[in-house]
Amino acid sequence: MYDTTVKFPFPAAHCRLVAGQGAASKLRSVVSKVGCSTMFIVTDRNVNKHYESQLREYLNGVRCPGDILVLPAGERTKSYRYQLKIHDWLLKKGADRESILIGVGGGVICDITGFAAATFMRGIRHALIATTLVAQIDAAIGGKNGINLPAAKNIVGTIKQPVSVIADSMFLRTLRPQHLREGMAELVKMALVKSASLGKLITHYQSSHAEDREELISRIIQQGVKLKLDVVRKDPFESGLRKILNFGHTTGHALEALGKYRQMTHGRAVACGMLVALELSRRLCSLDDETVAWGTKRIRELYRSFPIAGISPDGVWEVIKRDKKRVREQIRFVLLESFAKPVIHTVTERQFRSSFDRVTKSWSGKP
Ligand SMILES: NC(=O)c1ccc[n+]([C@@H]2O[C@H](COP(=O)([O-])OP(=O)(O)OC[C@H]3O[C@@H](n4cnc5c(N)ncnc54)[C@H](O)[C@@H]3O)[C@@H](O)[C@H]2O)c1
Numbered sequence: 001m002y003d004t005t006v007k008f009p010f011p012a013a014h015c016r017l018v019a020g021q022g023a024a025s026k027l028r029s030v031v032s033k034v035g036c037s038t039m040f041i042v043t044d045r046n047v048n049k050h051y052e053s054q055l056r057e058y059l060n061g062v063r064c065p066g067d068i069l070v071l072p073a074g075e076r077t078k079s080y081r082y083q084l085k086i087h088d089w090l091l092k093k094g095a096d097r098e099s100i101l102i103g104v105g106g107g108v109i110c111d112i113t114g115f116a117a118a119t120f121m122r123g124i125r126h127a128l129i130a131t132t133l134v135a136q137i138d139a140a141i142g143g144k145n146g147i148n149l150p151a152a153k154n155i156v157g158t159i160k161q162p163v164s165v166i167a168d169s170m171f172l173r174t175l176r177p178q179h180l181r182e183g184m185a186e187l188v189k190m191a192l193v194k195s196a197s198l199g200k201l202i203t204h205y206q207s208s209h210a211e212d213r214e215e216l217i218s219r220i221i222q223q224g225v226k227l228k229l230d231v232v233r234k235d236p237f238e239s240g241l242r243k244i245l246n247f248g249h250t251t252g253h254a255l256e257a258l259g260k261y262r263q264m265t266h267g268r269a270v271a272c273g274m275l276v277a278l279e280l281s282r283r284l285c286s287l288d289d290e291t292v293a294w295g296t297k298r299i300r301e302l303y304r305s306f307p308i309a310g311i312s313p314d315g316v317w318e319v320i321k322r323d324k325k326r327v328r329e330q331i332r333f334v335l336l337e338s339f340a341k342p343v344i345h346t347v348t349e350r351q352f353r354s355s356f357d358r359v360t361k362s363w364s365g366k367p
């Protein structure tokens, strides 16, 4: 199990991260160390369905009294409406500045819990028990939180470190395969930009039998947590290094937006974006065939094809330009020089178009 306490300089905060098999059993010790007047748990219906008795145990296991609020599952919960619901509930239940708010769920619950905690009484402490792979290796780490507006995703939020993040692989037993894939796509990205050893673990995981997978995924989570932590510690405000985590995301975000966030999930769109980025890297940065083949194989294990047959590269390019607020110039992409060696490289429309076309030829079809 990985158990470490990290100091963030600004805003000054300590965060204890516990990851791997058995991590959830540490909640009691985490909460008793930070001390609190009352403990409040926010979760969603799916997580509550599977883990209700465990959530009650969390509450009974600590000395401070509290309650559980169960929100609907899904992206629409990341809204002012549910932020208000959390705040009203906290007030009604007698929360004060010494209370702790604990989010138990995927990225949606982590994001709204962090934001609700950051804004209630100008900030109360919060902790996150991440129950999806995406939350464990990405959303719960780094302190970014927030909600969506009808016209834009993740547009309102703050950066506030939780006092603790708990990432226990046990929760993944009940997770749907498509949600597991979302996290795997981000892990493939992390390996490509930062870690050959994570790459080896993912290769091993994808070719392993079901009975070995929990042990392997536990190791993958621990590595993923360490890698994300390493990046956010060096760049808490996303001014430089953290950009490498955008590998595959420039195209991915455009594909999500073009499909009005209904056609492709984030992980699927990023996986497709990574194929384009690998192809661009091969052409512009002489990326070796072995790395291209590795990335392609990992993505093939996750997704057989992408619904991109009718999408014109010009349309994707327009959305990328709009996102980056560029009119004419080239766009800066995160590309790869070699495995785990990212580079920021400018890309022209013509270069993008031919790489996108190549991906379309071999990957379009029904997902
Ligand atoms: N703050 C950040 O840095 C950051 C980073 C990445 C993603 N995010 C955000 O995270 C969100 C996506 O996160 P997600 O993929 O975890 O989505 P999610 O929270 O919607 O969870 C996916 C689904 O799995 C269910 N679920 C959660 N845990 C479960 C479990 N253990 N067993 C069974 N079902 C379970 C949920 O109810 C939901 O239906 C997006 O809103 C995204 O913007 C934030």
Ligand SMILES: [Zn+2]
Binding pocket: 186, 249, 266, 270
């Ligand atoms: Zn992502």
